[in-house]
Amino acid sequence: MKATFTRRFNASLLASAIAVAFSAHAQEQTTEQEQATEQKIEAITVTAAKRSQVIYEVPIAMSAFSGEALASQGITDMTDVGKFVPNLNITGFSAGHTSSANPFIRGIGLQDHLITTDPGVSVYVDGVYLGRQVGQNWNLNNIERIEVLRGPQGTLYGRNSIGGAINIITKQPNAQDKTIVSVETGTRGRLKGDVFVNHGLSEDVSFNFNMGYNQRDGLGKFINLPNAEYDVGETQEMYGRVSVKYAPSKDFSLVYTADANDGKGGLRPYTVMIDEVPNGAYAQGGRWGVPFPFGPLTNADVAENIYDNATGTAAVSSVSNSARGQSLTADWNWTDTLSSKVILSNRSSQYKAGLDDDGTIYELDHYPEHGEADQTSVEFQVNGYVGDVDFVSGLYYFTEKGSNLQGEDSSFNGGPNLLSLHQKTTSKAVFVNLGMDVIEDLRVSGGVRYTMDKKVADADVGAALGRVFSEDNWNEWTFDLSANYTMDNGLNVYGSIQNGYQSGQYPARPYCLFGGDPACFSASDNIKAINYEMGVKGEVTADFSMSIAVFNTKFTDLPYQVSTTAEGGFNTSNLVVEQTSRGVEWESTAYFGDHFKLHSSVGFMDVDVQEQDGVKPVAPLTPKWTLSLSPSYSTTLASGAEVEFRVDYSYRDDMYGEPSSDEGRLTQLESRALTNFNVSYTPANDAYTVSLYGRNIFDERYDNARLNTGDYVLRILSNDASEFGVRFRTQF
Structure with a gap:
């Protein structure tokens, strides 16, 4: 292949x-007159460096999608974004939940979801950091743009951005009256409706709101639960967001935003491989729980169709999630050269999920699970100019408190539980970034950030030790230094050195406590990353833009989450490694004539992980090659109507589902190639757009993850099957 x-x-x-x-x-x-025609490629203005810049001027590797581009590609969630950015892979498998989105950039991401684990890629919505990735609102229907920053972003984005950062920027209220309604229906029971309204109430006050509903049928049945409420992989979600803006002058504005979502459905598709695991206790006849089946478990005990599920435990057949958030953002322009910003936010999320790990009717390893998290953050910025020097500076405060419970009665008011996990995190930081034009075409910039983190955690796995408590502190300086030069042809050449930081992490499932040693519930050391990068980007001609980046990143004290079966439950410990990632990334947009456009992206990455105790780990969920091709052709009919034909192809190379690469390659995920198409029609008066769409049109079925526990291999399947339908969108 x-x-x-x-x-x-x-x-x-x-x-x-x-x-x-x-x-x-x-x-x-071409003649001078033809050269003076309007450029076809619009350079997106981004805020990746917390200041407005044209994307070509930002001295880091990044991709950006405008809201219009997202709509034309039919991108509606974060998982879709992950198909079209080089060296980005977004997967979802947390506790069998269908709402999770776990991004991996350049070999760094989050393998787990419990409260003691932190993501390596930070996700922000309008400047607000999302601490948890299960249960959040990933709907992208009211988006101004999305920015994907690749490589450590420790100075401006702080902790938990050692792999990169994803900025989601929503549409801000303004005085323009606008209503957008979209409806989508298709195969697999797809039904989606969304409305966006923007309205000016007065000269000073405006608002917008977005609300919608989305559902899709499942891929399989719970064959031993005839009364199951949902099918395997079935999803239903309601979501909404409202923003109110008060701007009494051009020098001051205040924006209040609130959002909420509620989702429910069936457990994500997965299956279990038992016979293939050498020396597994299941295959040898080892048992936990009741009833005891006669003889060893085999693959014949799981569902014959891998998209069906043979569990006999109703508590793990359904999932649910909810999230609530509000934020207040104030902007002041004090003078022509000095401004400030304050972002206050509070968010909460809850979910119910869980797996029946053996995948059979027998009550052996089933883990119903509840989780919740509450976070508060405050960021204060002072930005401006002093002479020829521009600066971005600020103070940051973040606190999060969360819990996870697993067991027969995993409700927060019930018990006993196989796992009870709590953690409170407090993070404080100060940062500054300076930049200046040394000469007309050469800009240099640099910054530093100091972060202090504290975690207080406890765990109870039912061992004789009871509840075990632990507390730890970390602090770190991070920095970046970059230079970019604009050549005579307009291309920007840049070089940068960036580092990132992540505080240590406690083990997610510390069933090692059954050994009687409370010290096994201890946190890892500071995680550090340093990245060296060079690149070229810009518009080569009015018809062709490109960016290319070459990077080398070294990570130290990086914890991989490794899971095995253990007495009492599913033990997850931290395997601390050193990792080096190096590679190249390419993106381009080219017009061939007035009607045909081609967007392409290619990523190549080589990851080397230091050998540990005679074992050579691998970077999980990290493909060596990533590729996307998006050709589109538009034409105007005699009536003035416009028709566009578009195809989106994405490829992800094979990869491993966990850090270990066993000899039988049981945890290896095969490569996948996905193809979408979209044909849209817009009449001459622009009254509406109607589209025929197809997602994953060749019905490529692929795995999201694989975990070898020593007794069996959990094979987490994608919920992304083929779908065909029609989409209608109107604006007035």
């Missing part, structure tokens, strides 16, 4: 190079 892909990739690259060369030659032959 790799050889075939490489040949196809090389052929595609050669064809693209010839086409680009031909396009560039043709451009040189």
Whole structure:
């Protein structure tokens, strides 16, 4: 497969190079009048560096999607975004929940979801950090743009951004009266409706709100639970968001935003491989729980169809989630050269999920689970200019308190539980970033951040020790230094050194406590990352833009989550490693004539993990190659109506579902290639757009993760099957 892909990739690259060369030659032959025509490629303005800049001016590798681009590609959630960014892979498998989205950038992400684990890629919505990734509102229907920053972002984005950061920026209220209604229906029981309204109440006050409903049928049945409320993989969600803006002058504005979502449905598809595991206790006849089946478990005990589920435990057949959030953002322009910003936020989330790990009707390893988290954050910025120097500075405070409970009665008011886990995190930081134009075309910038973290955690796994308490503190300086030079042709060449930091983490499922040693529930050391990167990006011609980046990142004291079966439950410990990631990333947009456009992205990455105790770990959920191709063709009919044809192809190389690569490759995920299409029609008066769409049109079925516990392999399946339908959108 790799050889075939490489040949196809090389052929595609050669064809693209010839086409680009031909396009560039043709451009040189145009007249001065033709050269003066309007550029087709719109450079997106981003706030990746917490200041407004054209994307080509930002000295880091990043991708950006405008709201219009998201709509034209049919991208509606974070998982879809992960298909079209180089060296980004977004997967979902947390506790069998269908609402989780776990991004991995350049080999760094989050393998788990419990409160003692932290993501390596930070996600922000309008400047508010999302501490948890299960149960959040990932709907992208009222989005101004999305920015994906690759590489450590420790100075401006702080802790938990050692792999990168994702900024989601929603549409801000303004005085323009606008209503957008969209409806989507399709196969697999898809039904989605969404409305967005923006309205000016007065010269000083405006608001917008977005609300919607989304549902999709499942992929399988609970064959031993005839009264199950939902099918396997079935999803239903309601969501809403409202923003109110008060702007009495051009120098002051206040925006209050509240959002909420509620989701429910069936357990994510998964299956269990038992016979393939050498020396597994299941295959050898070992048992926990009741009733005891006669003889060892085999693959014949799980559902024959891998998208069905053979559990006999109703408590793990359904999932639910809810999240609530509110924020207040104040902007002041004190003078022409000095401004400040304050962002206050509070968020809460809850979920119910859990797996029946053996995947059979027998009551052996089933873990109903509840989780909740509450967070509060405050950020104060002072930004401006002093002479030729511009600066971004600020103070940051974050606190989070959360819990996870697993067991027969895993409700927060019930018990006993197989696992009771609590943690409170407090983080404080101060940061400053300076930049200046040394000469007209050369800009240098740099910054530092100091972070102090404290975690107080406790765990109870039913061992004789009872509840075990622990507390730890961390602090770290992070920095970045960069320079970018604008050449005569407008291209920007940049180089940067960035580092990142993540506080240590407690083990997620410390069933090691059955050994009688409370010290096994202790946190790892500071996690550090340093990245060296060079790149070129910009508009080569009015018809062609590109960006290319080469990077080398070293991570120290990086904890991998490794799970095994143990007395009492499912033990998850931290395997602390050193990791080096190096690679190259390419993105481009090219117009061939007035009607045909091609967007492409390619990522290649080589990851080396230091050997541990004679074992060579691998970076989990990290493909070596990532690729996307998005050709589109638009034409205007005699009536003035516009028709657009679009295809979106994405490829993710094979990868491992966990840090260990066993000899039988039981945890290896096969490569996947997904293809979407969209055909849209817009009449001459722009009254509406109607589209025929297809997602994953060849019905590629793939795995999200695999975990080898020593007794069995959990094979977490994607919920992303083929779907065809129609979408209607109107604006007035």
